[in-house]
Amino acid sequence: MPALLRNILLLAMCLTTLSILPLPTLPLRAEDMISVSDPHVQARVEGMRDASKALNRLNQMIAGRHRFDPRxxxxxxxxxxxxxxxxxxxxxxxxxxxxxxxxxxxxxNWNDFRARARAARASARSLNANSLNRLRQTAPAVVRTCLDCHQRYRRPP
Ligand code: HEC
Structure with missing residues (x-):
């Protein structure tokens, strides 16, 4: 497949997965907010929200809604x-x-869960933020690793 076509397909995939993923925009959507009382659970949920906000901001640039800012x-x-x-x-x-x-x-299934967390970290490390084009190419892998874990270990709302 020609590289350009492949990139367009990847981008389309990235954007559709992002809109399926319950990625809260700022402010978080009400249906994505769970109201937690246990402080440990709160901390892990906060971490997920941070990730989600970061991915959302990147997605705004990928979609051309915000200007690409490498910093x-x-x-x-x-x-x-x-x-x-x-x-x-x-x-x-x-x-x-x-x-x-x-x-x-x-x-x-702790070892499997941990392996999925490692894969997600690796895909985040492979994000290339030096150019918009590179960002477009490397973001879908991150979204895949988020979904991959959620499908198995997170109950739907
Ligand atoms: C290794 C597994 C795993 C990975 C990888 C993972 N998540 Fe999660 N995520 C979870 C689990 C489990 C929950 C549910 C936590 C709870 O409700 O206690 C969750 C919850 C969430 C929530 C809901 C927070 C809330 O307010 O209820 C968001 C948003 C989220 N994750 C975003 C992401 C994003 C974005 C990524 C990828 C960059 C990601 N997650 C990667 C397992 C994972």
């Missing part, structure tokens, strides 16, 4: 790497909260 894109890349890197620590302890959407199978 802000690099900052969002760092936020994503940190948020994905924090997953194992933030989910390590089994914590139940009535509002949580984390499936209990996380803790009976």
């Amino acid at each position: 802000s894109a690099r900052q969002d890349r760092k936020i994503l790497i940190a948020a994905m890197g924090n997953i194992p620590r933030r989910f390590q302890r089994y914590k139940y909260d009535t509002a949580t959407r984390a499936k209990p199978r996380i803790w009976s």
Whole structure:
């Protein structure tokens, strides 16, 4: 497949997945906000929201709604790497909260869950924020790793 066509397809895929993903824009959409009381659960949910906001900002640039700004894109890349890197620590302890959407199978499949967190961190590291074109090419992989874990370990609303 010619490279240009492949890029267009990838971008289209990225944009459709992004709109399927419950990615809250700023402010977060009401249906994406869970109201958590346990502080551990709160911390892991906050981490996810940070990741989501960063990905959202990148998506605004990819979609041409915001001007591409390499400094802000690099900052969002760092936020994503940190948020994905924090997953194992933030989910390590089994914590139940009535509002949580984390499936209990996380803790009976801990190694698999951790591997998915590692894959997400790796895809965030591979984000290339140096040019809009590179960003477009590397963002879909990040979205895939988010979805990949959610499909298995996060209950739908
Ligand atoms: C290794 C698994 C895993 C990965 C990778 C992952 N998530 Fe999550 N995410 C979860 C789980 C589990 C929950 C549910 C947490 C809860 O409700 O306690 C969640 C919840 C969320 C929420 C909902 C927060 C809220 O307010 O309820 C958002 C938004 C989110 N993730 C975004 C992302 C984005 C964006 C990425 C990728 C950059 C990502 N996640 C990667 C497992 C993951």
